[in-house]
Amino acid sequence: MNRDKRHLIEVRELYKCYWVGSVPYPALNGVDLRVQRGEFLVIAGRSGSGKSTLLNCLGALERPDSGQVRVCGEDLGAWDDDRRADFRLRHLGFVFQAYNLIRVLSARENVAYVCQLQGLHRGECMERADYWLEQVGIGYLGYRRPDQLSGGQQQRVAVARALATGPDIVLADEPTANVDSKTGRDLIHLMQDLNRRFGTTFLIASHDPAVIQAAGRLLRVEDGRIQGGGVTYRPPRPLGLVCPRPRRPLWERLRLKWREHRRRH
Ligand SMILES: Nc1ncnc2c1ncn2[C@@H]1O[C@H](COP(=O)(O)OP(=O)(O)O)[C@@H](O)[C@H]1O
Numbered sequence: 001m002n003r004d005k006r007h008l009i010e011v012r013e014l015y016k017c018y019w020v021g022s023v024p025y026p027a028l029n030g031v032d033l034r035v036q037r038g039e040f041l042v043i044a045g046r047s048g049s050g051k052s053t054l055l056n057c058l059g060a061l062e063r064p065d066s067g068q069v070r071v072c073g074e075d076l077g078a079w080d081d082d083r084r085a086d087f088r089l090r091h092l093g094f095v096f097q098a099y100n101l102i103r104v105l106s107a108r109e110n111v112a113y114v115c116q117l118q119g120l121h122r123g124e125c126m127e128r129a130d131y132w133l134e135q136v137g138i139g140y141l142g143y144r145r146p147d148q149l150s151g152g153q154q155q156r157v158a159v160a161r162a163l164a165t166g167p168d169i170v171l172a173d174e175p176t177a178n179v180d181s182k183t184g185r186d187l188i189h190l191m192q193d194l195n196r197r198f199g200t201t202f203l204i205a206s207h208d209p210a211v212i213q214a215a216g217r218l219l220r221v222e223d224g225r226i227q228g229g230g231v232t233y234r235p236p237r238p239l240g241l242v243c244p245r246p247r248r249p250l251w252e253r254l255r256l257k258w259r260e261h262r263r264r265h
C-alpha cells in the first residue's frame with residue numbers, strides 16, 4: 001500500500017438512510033469529500049446534520065447504503081466485518097465524546113490494550129503507553145483508573161490510545177462535548193499540536209466554536225450534505241516527526257498474509 005497517496009480519504013456520492021419501522025431518517029444525502037494526509041479537518045454542523053454518520057462510514061464502523069469510501073487507498077465497500085476490524089486496528093484511531101475507556105483498567109493499561117490487539121509484545125505495549133501518555137501531558141497519571149481522572153484527563157487518555165497504534169487518521173466525534181470550555185480548548189490545542197508534530201491526519205466532528213476556530217480546514221454539513229459556502233482552506237503544514245508505527249511480530253505478519261491469501265484464492 002502506498003502510504004503517500006495524495007488523498008488519504010476519497011468519498012463519492014455517499015448515501016445513508018436509517019429506518020425506524022417504516023419511517024426513513026436520511027442521514028447522508030450524497031457526500032463528496034477528499035482529505036489529504038496531514039490535514040486537521042473539522043466537520044461542523046447542527047445536531048442531526050449527519051456528522052457522526054459520516055465519521056462512522058469513514059471509520060468502517062457503519063456501512064453506507066451507496067457510494068464509494070476509499071481510505072488509505074483501500075475501497076472499504078465490499079469488505080466483511082473481520083477485514084474492516086483489522087483495517088481499523090491498523091490505520092485508524094478513534095476519540096469519542098464519552099471517552100469510552102475500560103473502567104477496570106488503569107490509564108496506561110487502556111492505552112497498552114489496543115497495542116496488544118495489534119499483536120505487539122506486552123513490554124512494548126507498556127512502553128508505548130507511557131510514551132503517549134507523556135505526549136498528551138499526563139504521564140504522571142498512568143496508574144489511575146478512569147474514575148480517578150477528570151473528564152479532560154480521561155479524554156487525554158483516549159487521545160493517547162488513539163495515537164499509540166501509529167494510525168494514519170484519527171477520527172474524533174465531538175471530543176470536547178463532555179468537558180468545560182477551558183478544558184475543551186486545551187484538548188483541541190493538544191490535538192492541533194499532535195497533528196503538527198507527528199503529521200497524523202485528524203478528522204473532527206464538532207459544533208464547538210473553539211474546535212471550529214482551530215480548524216486547518218472547515219467543512220459544514222447540513223441535512224446530510226457538505227455545504228459549499230463558508231469553507232476556509234489552509235493547506236496542511238509541512239510534516240514534522242513521523243508517528244512511530246508498530247511492527248507486528250513475525251508470526252502475526254505471516255498469519256495475516258495467510259488470511260489475505262485465502263481470502264483472495
Ligand atoms: N441509529 C439511528 N436510527 C435512526 N436514525 C438515526 C440513527 N443514527 C442517526 N440517525 C438520524 O440520522 C441523522 C443524522 O444523525 P447523526 O449522524 O447522528 O448527526 P450528528 O452527528 O450531526 O448529530 C439524524 O436525523 C438522526 O436522527
Ligand SMILES: [Mg+2]
Pocket residue numbers: 048051052053173174
Ligand atoms: Mg453526532
